[in-house]
Structures are given as C-alpha cells and as structure tokens.
Amino acid sequence: MPKEQNKKFLEQINNIILDDTNKTFLIFAHQNPDGDALGSALACKLLLENFNKKVQVISIDKTPSKYKFLQNSKTIENLSKDNKISADIAMFMECSNISRSGFDEANIDVKTIINIDHHKVNDYYGYINWVDATYAAVSIMIYKIFKYMNVKISKAAAECMYTGILTDTGRFQYSNTTLDVYDIVKELVKTGVDVNAIYREIYGSRAKSYISFMRIFFNHLEFLKDDLIAISYIEQDEIDLYGISNEDSDGAVDFLRDIEGVELACFIKPKSNGNYKLSLRSKKCVSVYEAAKEFGGGGHKYAAGFEMQADSAKEVKQKILKVLLEQKLWC
Ligand SMILES: [Mn+2]
Numbered sequence: 001m002p003k004e005q006n007k008k009f010l011e012q013i014n015n016i017i018l019d020d021t022n023k024t025f026l027i028f029a030h031q032n033p034d035g036d037a038l039g040s041a042l043a044c045k046l047l048l049e050n051f052n053k054k055v056q057v058i059s060i061d062k063t064p065s066k067y068k069f070l071q072n073s074k075t076i077e078n079l080s081k082d083n084k085i086s087a088d089i090a091m092f093m094e095c096s097n098i099s100r101s102g103f104d105e106a107n108i109d110v111k112t113i114i115n116i117d118h119h120k121v122n123d124y125y126g127y128i129n130w131v132d133a134t135y136a137a138v139s140i141m142i143y144k145i146f147k148y149m150n151v152k153i154s155k156a157a158a159e160c161m162y163t164g165i166l167t168d169t170g171r172f173q174y175s176n177t178t179l180d181v182y183d184i185v186k187e188l189v190k191t192g193v194d195v196n197a198i199y200r201e202i203y204g205s206r207a208k209s210y211i212s213f214m215r216i217f218f219n220h221l222e223f224l225k226d227d228l229i230a231i232s233y234i235e236q237d238e239i240d241l242y243g244i245s246n247e248d249s250d251g252a253v254d255f256l257r258d259i260e261g262v263e264l265a266c267f268i269k270p271k272s273n274g275n276y277k278l279s280l281r282s283k284k285c286v287s288v289y290e291a292a293k294e295f296g297g298g299g300h301k302y303a304a305g306f307e308m309q310a311d312s313a314k315e316v317k318q319k320i321l322k323v324l325l326e327q328k329l330w331c
Pocket of ligand 1: 036037094118136137138168
C-alpha cells in the first residue's frame, strides 16, 4: 500500500483521538488472542491514556498465561457474548469482521468503529478501515500511530508492541521480517525492554498439558507425498482426558512446517462451537491462502486457516487430504 494512504488513515485516527468529544474507547482483541492481538490492544490502551481517554480492552477469551507478564494485561476485561457494551469509539485489533472478536455487533453501541488489521481478508466493517497486509504485525501499525501523534513510547508500551512483533514474525524469522521491522524493534528495545525475559515468558515455560498434547500430536502425525506434506490432529476426547488447552496446541502447525523437506503442513483441532479448525502452512511454493479461501477461510500466502463441520478430526483429515494431495508442491 502506498505510504500516502497510510498517512490518510493515521490522520483520521489522529483526529478521532484528539477530538475531545470522544472520551471513552473500547479495544477488542480477537478470539483466542495471540501475542499481536494482545500486544497491539494493550499498547493502544497506553497510547490513548496519554490523551486522558477512558479505555477498556475487551477479550472474550482469557489471556494465555505466557502473555500475563505484560504489565497492563490484568486490566483486560473478559466479557461474555451477551454483554452489552457502549462507548464513544470501538477499535478492533486484527479482526476480519466483528464476530471475529467473539462479540455481537448488536451488543456494541458506539459512534464510530476503527478497524486495524494486517490480514488480506477483511470485511471493511469500520468507519476507518486501515487494512494493510504489508505490515508484519498490527503492533507495528499501533507503533505508527505513536510516531504520527508524537507520543513518547514508554517501556510498558514498547514491551507490548515488541511482543506482537516477536510473535508475528516467528521470532524475526518469517519473510515479513523486513529492515523496517528491525528499525522499529531497535527503537522499542532502547526503552529498556528485557528481550531475554520476554523470550523466557513466551517460549520458555512449557506446561505439562503441552507435553501431553505433543505425545498425541506425534502419535497422529503422518507424512504424505514423498514427505512433502505433514498432517496431524487432535480429537475432543483427547483434549478432555489430558486437560489440553487452546494454548497448548498453538504453533502445532508451525512445528509441522518446520520439518526438513515439508512444503505443506496441516493441523486440525476441534473448536468450542462444534466445528473443526484447520490451520495450513507452506514454505515456498504453495499458496495455502487459495485453498483456505475455497472453504470460506482466510489468511496469508504461507499461513491460512478455515473451519469445517464433521464428526471427528480424523474425518476432517480425510476430507482435506483429498484437496491437499491435488496441490502442486514444488516450484
Ligand atoms: Mn497479527
């Protein structure tokens, strides 16, 4: 996206924040929030508080324990779907549509919606729709607002944005890790961010239930098409038996992608709504986005996902394999 267009969005967001009649803000993360959704929401809260706004960060799901080190994570309000929420402004962090936040549009009473996302597929449901897939993380977009509005970045805000960038770039390893990312991270770390402590919080504190998950994950792991495809899954009864959390299976599909020679990775797990969630990853040649789109999902070229109805994860696996085995896996 051309830089001038980003300037237009920054100008509009700036004006809304500086408008004294906008006193109360809601910030929504998406369901099953990750480091970027939480980091961007909490950094945005700190930004708005500089302008004496009353800010509520709202999440339908509990904060995963690995992100509880973020100083203001305790202020996140876990509300249920039926809660009626009102404020002057609502901001949505990487939600492709309002229901991605887990909340019902009918229950949210605001004057204006600001939609900030870095995923390709987005319903443009806001008054401002700053959607730009060239950004590695929504946390970078929040950083841009800090810079545009000339707000000093505190260590607490820097930790939030650093967390979003760290996790969404796969610890600075994905192809979205541009020079610009390093420039921003340098500025954030300069505020005193303890990168080793954050690393230990996010990646260095595995739960026992995670180990139970990995046992099952390896048990179900299968390689196909000359080992170019790796696929695994978990069933609901296994989750119940070992007390496996959503958090435990986060990153499972990335683990499959990272196996030598694997070009296409797929992981399947049950969701609380009774559907199955399929996560797809690829390395160089395949666009998993195209496959996910066919099933009504979304994402990026190398990372995408969608939901499917079935009686078991095993059944989903058989269905998706028919599609995956048709893919051209080399280039
Ligand atoms: Mn993100």
